[in-house]
Amino acid sequence: MTTYCKFEKALDILVGKWKPVILLRLFANGTMRFSELQRAIPDITKKMLTQQLRELEYHDIIHREVYHQIPPKVEYSITAYGHRMTPLLQAMNDWGIGHMAHLEELYGENRAEKLIEGESFID
Incomplete structure (x- = not known):
């Protein structure tokens, strides 16, 4: 196995709909409880949030602190x-903002939003 190209490994950690959102919430807010994350990301299910948090914890990206009390x-x-990862996520966010502006210049604001949301390129 080659050691010079690990781009795919980095993508494995960041790819998906929820991991970047979870990470940005934690970067912005610092420490958050599970319920706070769930409220901050209302479209994510409990099961998906749990799965994504476990994967990020496995990769030592996030820390999970359990307080043995009642309620837990x-x-x-x-x-x-x-x-x-801060510079990487900031660069991705900056590029995303620039890309949206570029699409708006090309297609107009409403059309750009539809393209980002995955709607058809053909009307």
Whole structure:
């Protein structure tokens, strides 16, 4: 196996609809409880949020702190290792903003939104 191209490995960690959203919420808010994350991302199911958090925890991107109390309390935060992703996520966000502006210049605001949402290119 070659060691010079690990782009796919990085994408495996970031790809999907929810991981970037979860990470951006945690970067913006610091430590968050599960219920806070769920309220911050209303379209995600409990099962999907749990799965995505476990995967991010496995990769040491986020830390899961369990407080043994009644009722149980679990908090999530970005690890020191995870903070190394800040420039990458910021660059992706900046590119996304620029890309939306570019599409709006090409197609107009309403058409650009439809293209981003995955609607057909052909009317």
